[in-house]
Amino acid sequence: MKALVWHGTADIRYDTVPDPEIEQPRDAIVKVTSCAICGSDLHLYDHVMPGMEKGDIMGHEFMGEVVDVGAEAKSALKVGDRVVVPFTIWCGECDQCRRGNYSVCERSNRNKAMADKLFGHATAGLFGYTHLTGGYAGGQAEYVRVPFADRTHVKIPDGLSDEQVLFLGDIFPTGWQAAAQCDIQPTDTVAIWGCGPVGQMTIRSAVLLGAKQVIAIDRVPERLSMAKAGGAITINFEEESVVERLNELTGGKGPEKCIDAVGMEAHATATLDSIYDRAKQALMLESDRAHVLREMMYVCRPAGTLSIPGVYGGLIDKVPFGMSMNKGLTWRMGQTHVNRWTDGLLRRIQEGQIDPSFVITHSVGLAEGPGMYETFRDKRDGCIKVVLKP
């Protein structure tokens, strides 16, 4: 079959690879009808996230049709079912899964020993996302093997297009969880850094969950215009001071809830700390650039909440932790517990409360994937979200 394969920094190729097969009784094989490139994939493309190996198949946002089912998954799935596959693989039986903490499932990461060493304790298996999270082949391919498939799926009823439901596998629940874990009150101002696909979903979620005011921060004009369309007040961080504007918009008190939808590749502005980060990252003395985290800690109202869907991989520097401690901030973060939200969100899509396809700006064949990685990363051609069709 054909798949997008990682070969090194900024080197993803459209290769021919062996077809996947059922390996475990709880597996299923899905024929992919649509998949997408996620901001998380860019961390692999830029190779700032450790744990990739040459030959790894990319992709963790995908959907399709079940074409083969292992003996123990037959109770939940049958050939012909149309499914969205969540990027977090979960067993449904371990302590964490029983609490709904699917992204830290204790059984789905088959490289547990390696991950235990690096993180103290391993987290869940993820598709197409480094050997630290199981080294599972991803979904930017014609076919994927889905482990623990009896749990790891969302069944899609007829009448909805791929475009409407595809993002149930990642960015929609991710934006939703980012907002939900802020426990938004009707009096809250929610500030969201980053207007990429995750930021866009977070903005809509915060509006639907009833925030008094949603403020979105980025520097890419078309992303800001899409943020505004979703109901956000926008701040272009290259043109205005983020801290000043946020204080202005909150009567000098700062936002109650701050969300980092940027992650470890925050861009350098003219501020000293981001130049410092870039330099250290280039010299490999630091792996993640924490500019957004620092800004959130600074501007957040005391006793407020920081919600961090943005992905970090390793070490950050110069974190003003005293600021956070003394202000009594609550930190909430993690990979998304996708299946915790999908039933509710699918229902909201069906009821027409939201149509996540608004974010798609590019839809092309899988073969064009390698070029699209570059277009998406460099934000060329108005690109916000790429959908690929195998």
Place this chain on the structure above:
Amino acid sequence: MAYYRRNSSADRMARGLGWFSIGLGVAELVAARRLARWMGMEDQAGLIRAYGAREVATGVGLLAMGDARPWMWGRIAGDALDIATLAAAHHDGNPRRENVATALGTVAAVTALDVLCTAMLHREEAAAWTPPPDYSDRSGLPRPPTAMRGAAKDAPIPADMRTPDILRFEPVGAN
């Protein structure tokens, strides 16, 4: 915002010049005294060391994966400084004039490369620029956002994600 294409030929050239900067900078830092003597500028070892630090800083900036152009302009300014310093040392009273001339020639050649690379980077940007598309109609919501505010207030927030009452900003009891 700045548009730049990583991995284009101009960009690769800029990163190459970044490594060159670091190499030269380190050499200037560790061998400042010897270099100064070689060019008959014994009293200027400190200055050479400072220039070395400058080279390292621009090199790191170039390798840091962002927009290369400001750092390339930094290199060009640095080249000008080098040329001015060397030109001042190129006088009849300096017995090592020949060596200064060699250094000048090298710096001039590198300056030409820097200018070429910077021009290429700017040309790429000009070619890539198109007006940003208008996404102001892409709300994803069936009604204007103001009308959708709170439409999902009924959504259950799981207990582990709820803010303890005491940390809520909303006056307790209000809603």
